[in-house]
Amino acid sequence: MPRRVDTAVKxxxxxxxxxxxxxxxxxxFYWMLITAFKTNADLYDVSNTxxxxxxxxxxxxxxxxxxxxxxxRWLLNSLIIGVCVVAITLATALxxxxxxxRLAGRAGEALGIGxxxxxxxxxxxxxxxxxxxxxxxxxxxxxxxxxxxxxxxxIPFCSWLLMGFFRAVPREIEEAAIVDGCSLCGSFFKMxxxxxxxxxxxxxxxTFTLTLQEFVYALTFISASxxxxxxxxxATDLVRGDIYYWGELMAGALIASxxxxxxxxxxxxxxxxxxxxxxxx
Amino acid sequence: MVALAEKFRGRTxxxxxxxxxxxxxxxxxLAPAILYIFALVGVPFLLxxxxxxxxxxxxxxxxxxxxxxxxxxVVQSDIFRSALLNTFIFTICSQILGLILxxxxxxxxxxxxxxxxxxxxxxxLPWCVPIALATVAWEWMFDSLYSxxxxxxxxxxxxxxxxxxxxxxxxxxxxxxxxxVNAWRFFPFAIVIFLAGITAVxxxxxDAATVDGAGFWRRNYQIILPIIAPIVVVGLIxxxxxxxTDLSIxxxxxxxxxxxxxxxxxxxxxxxxxxxxxxxxxxxxxxFMFPVLLGLVVLMLRYIxxxxx
Numbered sequence: 001m002p003r004r005v006d007t008a009v010k011x012x013x014x015x016x017x018x019x020x021x022x023x024x025x026x027x028x029f030y031w032m033l034i035t036a037f038k039t040n041a042d043l044y045d046v047s048n049t050x051x052x053x054x055x056x057x058x059x060x061x062x063x064x065x066x067x068x069x070x071x072x073r074w075l076l077n078s079l080i081i082g083v084c085v086v087a088i089t090l091a092t093a094l095x096x097x098x099x100x101x102r103l104a105g106r107a108g109e110a111l112g113i114g115x116x117x118x119x120x121x122x123x124x125x126x127x128x129x130x131x132x133x134x135x136x137x138x139x140x141x142x143x144x145x146x147x148x149x150x151x152x153x154x155i156p157f158c159s160w161l162l163m164g165f166f167r168a169v170p171r172e173i174e175e176a177a178i179v180d181g182c183s184l185c186g187s188f189f190k191m192x193x194x195x196x197x198x199x200x201x202x203x204x205x206x207t208f209t210l211t212l213q214e215f216v217y218a219l220t221f222i223s224a225s226x227x228x229x230x231x232x233x234x235a236t237d238l239v240r241g242d243i244y245y246w247g248e249l250m251a252g253a254l255i256a257s258x259x260x261x262x263x264x265x266x267x268x269x270x271x272x273x274x275x276x277x278x279x280x281x
Numbered sequence: 282m283v284a285l286a287e288k289f290r291g292r293t294x295x296x297x298x299x300x301x302x303x304x305x306x307x308x309x310x311l312a313p314a315i316l317y318i319f320a321l322v323g324v325p326f327l328l329x330x331x332x333x334x335x336x337x338x339x340x341x342x343x344x345x346x347x348x349x350x351x352x353x354x355v356v357q358s359d360i361f362r363s364a365l366l367n368t369f370i371f372t373i374c375s376q377i378l379g380l381i382l383x384x385x386x387x388x389x390x391x392x393x394x395x396x397x398x399x400x401x402x403x404x405x406l407p408w409c410v411p412i413a414l415a416t417v418a419w420e421w422m423f424d425s426l427y428s429x430x431x432x433x434x435x436x437x438x439x440x441x442x443x444x445x446x447x448x449x450x451x452x453x454x455x456x457x458x459x460x461x462v463n464a465w466r467f468f469p470f471a472i473v474i475f476l477a478g479i480t481a482v483x484x485x486x487x488d489a490a491t492v493d494g495a496g497f498w499r500r501n502y503q504i505i506l507p508i509i510a511p512i513v514v515v516g517l518i519x520x521x522x523x524x525x526t527d528l529s530i531x532x533x534x535x536x537x538x539x540x541x542x543x544x545x546x547x548x549x550x551x552x553x554x555x556x557x558x559x560x561x562x563x564x565x566x567x568x569f570m571f572p573v574l575l576g577l578v579v580l581m582l583r584y585i586x587x588x589x590x
Contacts, residue, residue: 014389018400021386025469026403028418029410031429035421043427046442050429088317096314099307108307115314117578118322120519122526124547125571128554128564129328130321132339152321155314184306215413215529216547220555235413235533246421253414264409265402268473 029257036061036251043246061247062255070225071252074233077143078256081229082208084147089154089207090200096155097162098188102171112163119156123216126152131220141224149217154207161206161270165199166192202270209260230256332564339558351565361566364537364544368570371460371545372525378464379520383471390476408469416533419462423448423534452542455535459543462530467520474516478509511584518581526570546570 035043037057048054065071100112130149131140139145169192177187193200211229218232225237234252238245264271333352336345355361390401407415422429431445440446449455482505490504528547531537537544537552546566554563 014392014394017385018389018394021382021389022400022403024382024465025406028415028422028465029406031422032418046427046432050427050432092313092317095310099310102307111311113582115318117581118318120522120574120578120581121322121326122522122547122570122574124526124528124550125329125567125574126322126325128332128550128560128567129325131555132328132332132560133321133325149321151317155317159314184303209409213411215411216527216551219529219532220551231411231413235417244421244424246424246427249417250421253417257410257414260411261406261409265405268405268409 029254029261032250032254032257035246036254038247040247061245061251064245065248065251065255069238069248069252070228070233071230071255073226074228074230074237075256077228077233078212078230081143081146081150082211085150085154085211086204086207088147088151089158090203092151093155093158093162093203094193094200095188097159098166098192100159101163101166102174112160115156116160117156119153119160123153123214123220127216127220130217134221139221141222141227143222143227143229145221146211146214146218146229149221150211150214153214154210157210158203158207161203162196162199165196169195202267205263205267206271209263212256212260329564329568332560333568335561337561339560347561351561352568355562355565355569360541360544361549363541364546364549364566365569367456367543368525368545368547370456371463371531371543372521375460375463375467375524376517376520378460379467379471380517382464382468383475386468386472387475387479390472391479404472405469407466408473412466413529413533415466416462416530419458419465420449420534423458425450449535450539452539455539455543459531459534462534463524463527466530467524470520471516474512475509478512479505481512482508514584515581518577522574522577525573 034052037059038053039055039058039060042048042053042055045054096115100108100115102108134140134145134148139148173191173195174184174187177191178184182190212231214229215231215235218229219236222228222232225233228237230252234249234256238249238252331344334346334348336343336347386404390397390404421427425447428445428448430448431440431442434440435442435445446454448458486504486508487500490500495504526547528545528551531543531545531548532551535543537548546569550563550567552563553559553566557563
């Protein structure tokens with residue numbers, strides 16, 4: 001009997017701790033969700049219990065967001081930026097990672113680490129000179145400036161990720177292709193790339209989410225509302241004067257963060273492998 | 282592979298003859314990535330150094346060389362000195378808090394239980410979602426009138442509406458809020474890093490230790506921790522670099538206020554260099570982050586090296 005009580009206490013403690021962590025992590029998102037669907041009268045009445053609906057839920061904030069603000073435009077901007085950055089990243093990181101993994105030999109190792117370290121160069125160190133460069137080439141206040149700058153952190157990260165993957169592709173496959181009359185370059189396009197589709201998919205997802213998460217460069221380069229990506233637009237453009245429209249803000253934040261949260265969760269393990277680079281091997 | 286390429290080179294055309302040389306092909310494959318990074322990371326960095334040594338503003342774009350004067354101006358300003366101190370407090374406190382939460386969270390998630398996958402998906406949310414958007418949600422939770430935290434504290438009788446804390450209005454509380462939000466953003470990352478490390482510890486090592494009489498804490502701190510140290514260090518360096526240089530949480534939550542109580546280097550550089558247009562002094566402020574970054578990168582390199590040997 002005492003043993004059973006003991007286990008019950010232990011189990012209770014365990015699940016309480018789990019609940020603590022879940023609430024700590026997820027409460028702000030629950031708060032986003034419930035705020036987005038509450039009427040203003042419900043939101044701004046301190047006598048209401050804030051954790052649940054005191055009046056019927058409403059879609060008014062979402063309607064306002066799409067009809068009265070540039071929210072749809074920001075989503076489109078983010079999509080365009082994301083697609084372009086993915087294209088640039090793939091075009092440069094795929095061959096670079098392959099060269100680092102195979103062709104460049106021992107020096108490739110050092111070069112690979114060098115490229116990876118540039119991922120650690122923070123935006124706050126570069127935003128001043130980059131904003132001058134962007135003004136000089138006439139891209140200030142344009143989302144194309146972000147298309148130009150975002151690859152500076154997606155290329156290093158994705159090259160590193162892909163390099164690890166290419167190392168795991170057996171050399172025999174390329175050698176067989178060469179014996180069959182393929183050129184070295186051809187064996188990369190015809191044999192290695194098709195085999196790497198899962199890795200390429202991972203890179204596409206990460207590049208896209210990294211562009212959605214970025215805030216500092218967007219804040220620095222873009223002040224025209226119509227050019228903002230969704231993260232910047234929601235965080236800085238839905239506050240009019242000093243008045244915060246919390247319903248619309250939370251609705252916007254919810255729509256913009258949901259796809260990123262899902263994509264990241266699905267690819268989390270690969271991200272960790274990428275970041276730690278087999279530090280435990 | 283080289284020998285094979287050599288052997289079959291005879292029947293290929295002149296162009297592919299060039300493309301079939303591993304060295305040339307390797308350089309061609311590497312060139313776009315390296316050039317891109319050189320042009321948009323290397324050159325801007327050198328430009329930043331030059332701005333910091335000049336009298337450049339957006340109103341008077343002169344490259345007039347002034348030596349270290351900007352750095353001296355910056356160091357003599359009280360706001361800069363408090364920002365420097367705040368940046369260290371902000372980084373160290375939030376990383377320690379994040380690591381502690383991460384370690385305990387990882388211990389919980391190690392044990393199989395029903396719904397573990399869903400729990401993990403929920404726990405990693407803060408790290409997945411764009412931080413700017415999550416910060417806006419926190420700002421709403423810290424709201425001066427409708428704060429859900431204050432509502433709860435009032436409901437359980439800890440404070441009255443009149444004495445409810447002004448989370449973002451009080452200098453010390455504002456600093457606490459900024460630290461908490463940052464730790465909140467990073468602890469899921471620490472959890473996954475710890476998990477990745479712990480699951481890689483060979484089970485037979487643990488079993489052997491248990492047989493030899495090592496208890497829970499001893500197994501944790503004398504066996505598991507040394508084995509997972511490299512991966513934790515890499516994770517910690519990432520966390521430190523991104524926290525030390527970040528401005529989004531501070532910018533959105535307090536914008537450095539009240540009265541510069543939460544001012545950090547990143548945000549100060551932004552205010553001076555971008556908002557006021559004083560590029561030279563802004564660049565000098567930003568460059569003060571560089572020695573710390575360099576130290577962390579050297580540490581990282583040593584770990585990567587020691588792993589290879």
